[in-house]
Amino acid sequence: MTEETKPLKLDLGCGMRKAGPDWTGVDCRQFEGVDLVADLREPWPWADGTVDEIFSSHFIEHLTAAERIHFANEAHRVLKLGAKCVVIAPHWASCRAYGDLTHVWPPVSEFWPYYLDKEWRAVNAPHNDGYTCDFTHGCGPGLDAQVLTRSQDFQQFAARYFKEACQDIHIHLTKR
Numbered sequence: 001m002t003e004e005t006k007p008l009k010l011d012l013g014c015g016m017r018k019a020g021p022d023w024t025g026v027d028c029r030q031f032e033g034v035d036l037v038a039d040l041r042e043p044w045p046w047a048d049g050t051v052d053e054i055f056s057s058h059f060i061e062h063l064t065a066a067e068r069i070h071f072a073n074e075a076h077r078v079l080k081l082g083a084k085c086v087v088i089a090p091h092w093a094s095c096r097a098y099g100d101l102t103h104v105w106p107p108v109s110e111f112w113p114y115y116l117d118k119e120w121r122a123v124n125a126p127h128n129d130g131y132t133c134d135f136t137h138g139c140g141p142g143l144d145a146q147v148l149t150r151s152q153d154f155q156q157f158a159a160r161y162f163k164e165a166c167q168d169i170h171i172h173l174t175k176r
Helices: 065-078 112-116 118-124 152-161
Strands: 009-012 024-027 051-057 079-090 135-143 166-175
Touching: 051 065, 065 079, 065 112, 065 166, 112 118, 112 135, 112 166, 135 152
Parallel strands: 009 024, 009 051, 051 079
Antiparallel strands: 079 166, 135 166
């Protein structure tokens, strides 16, 4: 595969743990593995519709509400039609969400992806005109390793009733 046809896969806010060698690691600091130092609170350096995939783990919780809206809008702008974006953040009820004082509140919740859907916003949140993105989405918990070894019934019970069962939120977005 030539450089020209190689898919552009961005790991945004990668820190020192880039998703893999085929990914372009982007962070605001020059850590080992970072391929591009960029402030993602500003307009992103990629052209419209040029990115094949986005992955972002434990970055978005460091952004303000307005910066999160900017993140969603820019992700939508740079992704190709039908391309995917995976965002992982600490679950709002886990100590992982509020233990790191660099996290910005409110925390990311399972309800946020609805605001990234243009049709849903038009009906349910017409006042939210800062968004320009339009994604379909799926969302689920990143369960604690000890919970994952148990039955699906127990996993569902734990996710509902045990505060630390859900460590992360996994949001899967598809550009439409």
